[in-house]
Amino acid sequence: MSHFFFHGADTVELAGTYGTPLYVVSEDEITARIREIKSRFDGRHERCHTHFAAKAFLTKDMLRILKREGVGLDVVSGGELYLAREMGFPADEIAFHGNSKTEREISEGLGYGVGKFVCDSLDEIKLIDEMARSRGACPRVLIRVNPGVEGNTHPHMLTSGGRTKFGLPPDLLRQAAAECMALQNVTAAGLHFHVGSQLMDPETHLEALDILLGIIKALRDEMGFETEILDMGGGFGVAYTPADKPARIDDFMTPMVTRAEEFCAANGLARPDLIIEPGRYIAGPSGITLYTVESVKEIPGVTTYAGVDGGYPDNPRPALYEAVYDAVIANKYGADAAPVKNVTLAGKCCESGDVVIRDIMLPDIERGDIVAVLCTGAYCHSMANNYNKNPIPAIVMIKDGTPRLSVRRQTYRDIYACDMT
Numbered sequence: 001m002s003h004f005f006f007h008g009a010d011t012v013e014l015a016g017t018y019g020t021p022l023y024v025v026s027e028d029e030i031t032a033r034i035r036e037i038k039s040r041f042d043g044r045h046e047r048c049h050t051h052f053a054a055k056a057f058l059t060k061d062m063l064r065i066l067k068r069e070g071v072g073l074d075v076v077s078g079g080e081l082y083l084a085r086e087m088g089f090p091a092d093e094i095a096f097h098g099n100s101k102t103e104r105e106i107s108e109g110l111g112y113g114v115g116k117f118v119c120d121s122l123d124e125i126k127l128i129d130e131m132a133r134s135r136g137a138c139p140r141v142l143i144r145v146n147p148g149v150e151g152n153t154h155p156h157m158l159t160s161g162g163r164t165k166f167g168l169p170p171d172l173l174r175q176a177a178a179e180c181m182a183l184q185n186v187t188a189a190g191l192h193f194h195v196g197s198q199l200m201d202p203e204t205h206l207e208a209l210d211i212l213l214g215i216i217k218a219l220r221d222e223m224g225f226e227t228e229i230l231d232m233g234g235g236f237g238v239a240y241t242p243a244d245k246p247a248r249i250d251d252f253m254t255p256m257v258t259r260a261e262e263f264c265a266a267n268g269l270a271r272p273d274l275i276i277e278p279g280r281y282i283a284g285p286s287g288i289t290l291y292t293v294e295s296v297k298e299i300p301g302v303t304t305y306a307g308v309d310g311g312y313p314d315n316p317r318p319a320l321y322e323a324v325y326d327a328v329i330a331n332k333y334g335a336d337a338a339p340v341k342n343v344t345l346a347g348k349c350c351e352s353g354d355v356v357i358r359d360i361m362l363p364d365i366e367r368g369d370i371v372a373v374l375c376t377g378a379y380c381h382s383m384a385n386n387y388n389k390n391p392i393p394a395i396v397m398i399k400d401g402t403p404r405l406s407v408r409r410q411t412y413r414d415i416y417a418c419d420m421t
């Protein structure tokens with residue numbers, strides 16, 4: 001039986017060298033996915049620009065790659081902005097999102113001179129205006145619209161529709177646009193929408209875009225509001241298992257840009273600059289997680305539980321979204337390692353919901369095996385937590401087949417570093 005290699009690196013060796021659980025991320029894959037999107041969007045159409053959604057995966061190395069590849073950044077907190085600033089990420093390339101920004105965060109955004117604030121309420125717009133006035137600034141503002149379209153995804157990954165907390169419905173939007181135009185210390189630059197995440201086909205993006213285009217025209221006709229920038233969010237789905245069949249990125253990009261162009265031409269509007277903000281599409285398939293099997297427990301008539309040394313703390317997605325993953329046994333890989341057993345990969349937390357994968361067919365699994373869970377590059381490290389006081393795993397980054405420690409493993413001391421007594 002052979003070993004499972006990830007982008008040229010032997011994952012069993014990685015587990016031995018760096019320990020488990022371990023996030024393994026391919027710089028080459030991230031770069032390739034960025035270049036694919038940029039060639040289909042930024043490169044193919046004028047005044048189109050890709051931002052990366054930092055919430056999907058944010059480390060110093062990631063920011064270094066994004067800077068090198070000329071990608072902008074979507075941040076949603078002072079914490080994300082902090083690292084961007086530390087790494088000298090160009091302020092003008094940053095869009096500051098978030099439905100509940102604090103005064104401190106707005107102040108930090110103004111202090112760094114972020115390119116745009118994406119505003120979610122009238123209160124926020126007024127606060128930014130007030131805070132910008134005292135600094136003699138006039139930041140660009142995009143207003144987040146809730147187009148009301150519901151994408152086909154897990155309810156917790158929906159960010160548009162009747163019950164979402166995000167954005168303003170069309171009526172409130174009119175009020176916000178009027179306010180924006182009247183205020184002296186914000187520049188009304190445009191609109192933003194994001195339908196939801198992990199969407200497998202472009203249907204709802206296009207539906208939402210049509211609604212937005214109608215709004216853009218109405219705002220221009222009714223109040224002279226010019227939409228110079230239209231940010232169309234992210235949400236482009238990836239395949240977590242072979243059963244997932246996401247549309248190609250081109251199937252999203254081409255109709256979206258074409259539709260915007262045709263509508264604007266037909267209605268005497270200048271086509272706004274277009275932005276997209278993918279997170280998962282770039283980071284998700286670029287990473288895997290390695291675990292060690294600590295125990296195997298066969299419950300007759302139920303299942304075989306293989307307990308691993310991680311789970312909820314490094315990947316809360318199965319518990320939060322019923323997310324389904326695929327996995328291989330890294331030290332039993334290849335044609336002669338046939339799947340023979342239905343297994344439930346159990347996480348290590350005192351939490352019934354902490355199951356990494358339910359019902360997966362694997363080769364004969366034993367204590368000491370190394371399991372690689374696939375497609376964990378997005379929303380795993382960024383959502384990692386210390387539940388049961390488990391340290392957050394290290395990240396190893398692979399470039400040209402060579403691994404390198406990118407983020408070290410937390411120590412027990414790190415976990416308690418803020419305790420004052």
Ligand code: LLP
Nearest residue numbers: 053194197198234235236277278279280379
């Ligand atoms: N732009 C905005 C305004 C967003 O709210 C999001 C995701 C994105 C871009 C990036 O979406 P992506 O291309 O990655 O789908 N924690 C959840 C995902 C929540 C995403 C929320 N917003 C998960 O683990 O699936």
